Amino acid sequence: MLVSAKDMLNKARDGKYAVGQFNINNLEWTKAILLTAQEQNSPVILGVSEGAGKYMCGYKTVVGMVNGMIDELGITVPVALHLDHGSYEGAKACIDAGFSSVMFDGSHYPIEENIAKTKELVAKCEELGLSIEAEVGSIGGEEDGVIGAGECADPDECKAIADLGVTMLAAGIGNIHGKYPENWAGLSFETLAAVKEKVGNMPLVLHGGTGIPEDMIKKAISLGVAKINVNTECQLAFQEATRKYIEEGKDKQGKGFDPRKLLAPGFEAIKQTVKEKMELFGSIGKA
Ligand SMILES: [Zn+2]
Numbered sequence: 001m002l003v004s005a006k007d008m009l010n011k012a013r014d015g016k017y018a019v020g021q022f023n024i025n026n027l028e029w030t031k032a033i034l035l036t037a038q039e040q041n042s043p044v045i046l047g048v049s050e051g052a053g054k055y056m057c058g059y060k061t062v063v064g065m066v067n068g069m070i071d072e073l074g075i076t077v078p079v080a081l082h083l084d085h086g087s088y089e090g091a092k093a094c095i096d097a098g099f100s101s102v103m104f105d106g107s108h109y110p111i112e113e114n115i116a117k118t119k120e121l122v123a124k125c126e127e128l129g130l131s132i133e134a135e136v137g138s139i140g141g142e143e144d145g146v147i148g149a150g151e152c153a154d155p156d157e158c159k160a161i162a163d164l165g166v167t168m169l170a171a172g173i174g175n176i177h178g179k180y181p182e183n184w185a186g187l188s189f190e191t192l193a194a195v196k197e198k199v200g201n202m203p204l205v206l207h208g209g210t211g212i213p214e215d216m217i218k219k220a221i222s223l224g225v226a227k228i229n230v231n232t233e234c235q236l237a238f239q240e241a242t243r244k245y246i247e248e249g250k251d252k253q254g255k256g257f258d259p260r261k262l263l264a265p266g267f268e269a270i271k272q273t274v275k276e277k278m279e280l281f282g283s284i285g286k287a
Contacts, residue, residue: 002067002100005080005131005227006167008043009203012226017282018206018217022274023047023084023231026056027065028263029238032270034069037077040275042283044077045101047084047229048094059083059097067098077287080131084229088117091132095124103133103170111157115164122165133227134161137172139207152191159198168227170205171195173220178232180211187216189223196224203227210236214280221282230277234270241269 005019012019024030024046037044048062056062066081082101083094091102104121106114118134125132137153153171162169173195174188196204203226209217210232217228245265250256278284 001070002081002098003078004129004167005045005082005101005133008045008078008080009131009168009226011286012043012283013201013203013224015282015286016221017286018221018226018228019043019045019283020209020274020277020281021045021047021082021084021205021227021229022234022277023049023052023229024056024062025052025235028267029234029270030066030069031073032267033274034066034073034075034079036271036274036278037079037287038073038075040278040284041077041287042278042285043079043287044283045080045082045227047082047231048099049084049231050086050090053083053090053094059094059099063098082131082133084231085135088121091121092124095121095128095130099130101131101133101167103135105135107135107137107139107172111160115160118161118166119164125167126165131167133168133170133205134164134166135170135172135207136161139170139172139175139177152188153195155191155194155198158195162199162202166202168203168205169195169199170207173206175206175208175212177208178210180208187212187220189219192220192223192225205229209233209277217280228277228281230273233277234273237269237273238266241265 022033080101081099085105091104094102136158137151158171173191204224205227206225207229209228209230
């Protein structure tokens with residue numbers, strides 16, 4: 001059964017580790033992440049962007065697939081199904097479809113409008129026992145057409161949004177979606193500490209977890225980050241393993257063209273990546 005991300009993130013914050021949000025794209029992705037979480041006895045958050053939701057035929061299909069897998073794979077660790085960077089309409093659609101968690105990304109609205117819309121969604125989630133993530137200060141890079149400049153969040157704006165009763169807060173601290181550029185300035189721990197001071201106990205979320213150096217990840221966790229989003233890294237691992245399989249001509253040997261064989265190396269590569277991230281975030285054995 002899907003659960004809200006609230007308890008797992010509060011536990012992570014108190015225990016000084018972070019729960020990974022791994023974005024899913026299809027059946028293989030979902031199965032790889034769920035099986036790894038179960039094998040490692042780790043809580044996990046499955047992230048779904050609006051684009052990935054559309055790709056998988058819509059939110060109801062996603063909910064059906066994930067619930068079916070939890071049942072048939074015997075998954076007993078806590079699993080949250082979370083809308084990533086949701087629009088106002090998208091968040092409402094996911095709530096109706098059976099997601100257990102949503103992110104409302106109102107960071108591109110003026111702060112007053114972000115507050116009004118967040119407030120409405122918080123009330124809806126509270127009523128249904130779902131968790132909700134809000135964002136202040138856009139995250140750099142591009143994700144599903146949402147382009148952010150990588151700014152640092154205003155700690156006072158963070159407090160204004162946190163006070164609305166959201167479950168967790170994504171604050172921009174110089175992090176970027178996708179691959180980090182050579183000249184990246186690194187995370188702003190000054191901003192993170194200032195935000196933490198204003199929002200108190202609220203679990204913080206770090207987006208763009210691909211390519212942030214390990215010491216920075218650990219420091220961010222020590223400063224209150226309890227959820228870290230990973231997307232690009234699984235995509236790169238899948239791509240590299242699939243490329244290798246084809247370049248070695250394995251798709252032309254025997255029944256190597258069978259999609260269950262063709263996609264197997266990528267599947268294993270995702271599992272390995274998820275396991276490494278769970279180790280780094282400290283969530284292994286914390287289910
Ligand atoms: Zn993000």
